[in-house]
């Protein structure tokens with residue numbers, strides 16, 4: 001881990017926007033236990049791609065027995081921003097090239 005915890009209010013480079021890496025495992029899946037803890041503690045899980053404010057996690061929605069959809073919402077209300085980050089099935093779509101591109105061509 002090259003970086004320390006980011007302090008609230010600290011501007012982050014655009015490439016770090018979206019869900020923070022510590023909530024996502026090497027396969028690009030949300031780490032459920034950390035996500036649930038963030039929900040319980042009402043801490044943030046990411047940076048808004050649109051306005052750069054923080055993203056607050058929602059409790060995952062159980063879609064099927066094996067699938068949960070995750071959502072994180074910008075702390076700014078709809079009208080101000082209201083951007084939502086979706087992770088269907090816990091899979092995070094990050095635009096970064098560093099990730100293994102396994103999202104296309106599903107198994």
Ligand SMILES: [Zn+2]
Nearest residue numbers: 048051074081
């Ligand atoms: Zn926003």
